[in-house]
Amino acid sequence: MGKEPTPQEIFGTFVNWKYDEHTWIITGLGGSLYMYLLEGENSALLIDTAYGLGDLKAYCEKLTDKPVFAADTHGHLDHSGGNGFFEKVYLHEDYRMDFEATRDDRLVDYGSLPFPDYQKVYLKEGDTIDLGGRVLGVFDISAHSNSSLAFLDASHRLLFCGDELESTQVLMYPIATDEAHPHDFPKKIARHKANMEKLLARGNDFDFCCPGHNGALLAKEYIEDFIGLDESILAGHPVVEEKLNHPYIEMDPIAPRLCRVRYKKASFFVLKEDLL
16 A cells, blocks of 8 residues: 655646647646646746645746746635745735635645745736737636636637636535625626626637636537526526535535536536525
């Protein structure tokens, strides 16, 4: 029987492959977590920074000779924990409450990272990030989290969408809430539907969706399936599956309160009481 893997081996080991000459897909957490390195003429951008174990900036600097900055699709720990390796990070103004709700100081001493006070560049709907000959459009698609951003790379026909749509399930139960961001399930689902419709309206500008977990690249038709899922919930007749079929979520104390709702290829994990 082999020895148990260390946290560094679990959370800080990465592999990569090229999508094209200036785009890399980087995976962690045994292949279930995805980051993306985009190279322009002047600089390179890493979309999402994983947990903070493993120096992703140094890893990226072996792939590109351009200066590397980072952007978060949202503030949850598995997407922003490594921000402190970068001098500058592009993010949503509400990233902090999502990070604080999911941070795990047993894994990382965030204050010990090279840039604990990294420069924060707050993005909003309609902003752009220019890497030099490669411009990303920014969309606010907050629903799963309070701080979700999508990045449209029309020149390479890719949409980076974080955790708001993926090939298995999106978590739509409360993770980070406060008075300004209460858990209001119908509003969350209506917001998700509007966000998916916004992305679908730009469908002529991209060929694939690039999520944060569980498989990349994704066909655009997933967006339509998620719209169908949102509509079925709002109409009061979603297909409900009691079995979660997710070993990690099933170990979470909240698991008995959850179910899966599905429409074609799209599914959410939601609180059972939210469907009553």
